Amino acid sequence: GDSVTQMEGPVTLSEEAFLTINCTYTATGYPSLFWYVQYPGEGLQLLLKATKADDKGSNKGFEATYRKETTSFHLEKGSVQVSDSAVYFCALSVGSSNYQLIWGAGTKLIIKP
Amino acid sequence: DAGVIQSPRHEVTEMGQEVTLRCKPISGHDYLFWYRQTMMRGLELLIYFNNNVPIDDSGMPEDRFSAKMPNASFSTLKIQPSEPRDSAVYFCASSTTGGSYNEQFFGPGTRLTVL
Numbered sequence: 001g002d003s004v005t006q007m008e009g010p011v012t013l014s015e016e017a018f019l020t021i022n023c024t025y026t027a028t029g030y031p032s033l034f035w036y037v038q039y040p041g042e043g044l045q046l047l048l049k050a051t052k053a054d055d056k057g058s059n060k061g062f063e064a065t066y067r068k069e070t071t072s073f074h075l076e077k078g079s080v081q082v083s084d085s086a087v088y089f090c091a092l093s094v095g096s097s098n099y100q101l102i103w104g105a106g107t108k109l110i111i112k113p
Numbered sequence: 114d115a116g117v118i119q120s121p122r123h124e125v126t127e128m129g130q131e132v133t134l135r136c137k138p139i140s141g142h143d144y145l146f147w148y149r150q151t152m153m154r155g156l157e158l159l160i161y162f163n164n165n166v167p168i169d170d171s172g173m174p175e176d177r178f179s180a181k182m183p184n185a186s187f188s189t190l191k192i193q194p195s196e197p198r199d200s201a202v203y204f205c206a207s208s209t210t211g212g213s214y215n216e217q218f219f220g221p222g223t224r225l226t227v228l
Contacts, residue, residue, distance in 0.1 A: 032215060043117075043204055043219030044156075089156065093215040099144045099208055100169065101217060105155045 002027045006090050006104035013080055014112050021075040021107050023064075023090035031092040033057075033066055033073040034101065038087045047075075047088070085111045115139075117220035119205050125226045131193040134223045137186055138207030146217060147180055147190050148204040156204075162188065195227045 007022040025031065032051045036044040048057030053068035062077045073090060090104040118137040126132055138145050146161040160170040165182045173180070177196070182188040192199055202224050206217040 034216075043206075043221050044217075045219065046216050049216065099163070099210070099215050099217075100146075100158065100161060101215060103156050103158075 002031070002092065002094055002102045004090050004092055004102055004104035006088075006107050009087075009106070009108035010110050011107060012110045012112065015082055016079045017111075019075070019077040019080045019084075019109070021088055021090075021109070023073045023075065023104060025071050025073065025090075025092050025102075027071075027092055027094050027102075029094045031094045033064070034091040034093075035062070035064055035073070035075050036089040036091060038089065038106070040086070044089060080109075080111050082111045082113050085109055117205055117207055117218055119203075119220035119223050121223060122221060123224045123226075125228065126195055127228050128196055129194045130227075131191065132195045132199075132225060132227075134190040134203050134205075134225070136188045136190070136205030136220060138188070138205070139209075139218055140186065142207035142209040142218070143185070144208045144210070144217075145182060145188050146206040146208075147188070148206065149201045150204060150222070151201045159190070192225075195225075197227045200225055200227050 003026045005024050034049045035047040037047045038044045048059040050057040050066035056065045064073050064075045087106045087108045089106045091101040093101050120135045147159040149157045159172045160180045162182045180190045202222045204222045206219045208217045
C-alpha cells in the first residue's frame, strides 16, 4: 500500500545551519506530496506542496522538490532559525478524488541559538 | 475565515466517563477528518466524512468511539466509556474538493486526559 517514510528525529541544529529532512514514499499512481509543520501546542499547517514530478514547492525559506526517479521529497532550508523548531510531517495523496492523506511519522526539529 | 474550530481545548475526565469532542469545519468545506495524536503512535486518522457521510471509519480503535456529522458545520467525536489509553490530542481537519489539491486545514486540537 501507499506509505511515507521520514528520517527519525529529533534533529538538533544550531541557528543558521543548513537543514535537510528526508522523506521517501511508495505510491501507486501519481501522488501529490506535502510538507506540514506543527508548532508546539498547535495543529498542523501546510508548509508547501508539489503536485507533479520535478515541481518544487517553497514557503518561508523551505523548499522541497518532487523527485519521481528516487521517490523522494526532501525538505531543505539554507539557514534555520530558532523559530523553525517544530515537528515536520511529510504526506501524500493519490488521486484527485481521494482526499485522504497518507502521513509520515513526523520529524522533530530543535534549533539551538 | 475563522478556521477550523474545536472545543473544548482541554478535557480532563475520569475513566468510565463519556467524552464528547466538537468540531466546526471551515465554511464550504465538504471533507472532515478526525485524527488522534500520541507520542507512541504518532498521527492516526480515525474517520473521515464527505458531505456529512462517513466514508472510512477503519481507524476508529473500537466500539467505544463514535463520530457523527449531523450537518455541514458540525461534527462530534464521542468516547464512551473513556479509558486512560484514550489520552491524546484529537485534531479535526477539513478540506474542499474545490480547493488546492487535498490541502487539509487543521484545528488547534483537543487535549484529552483520562485519569
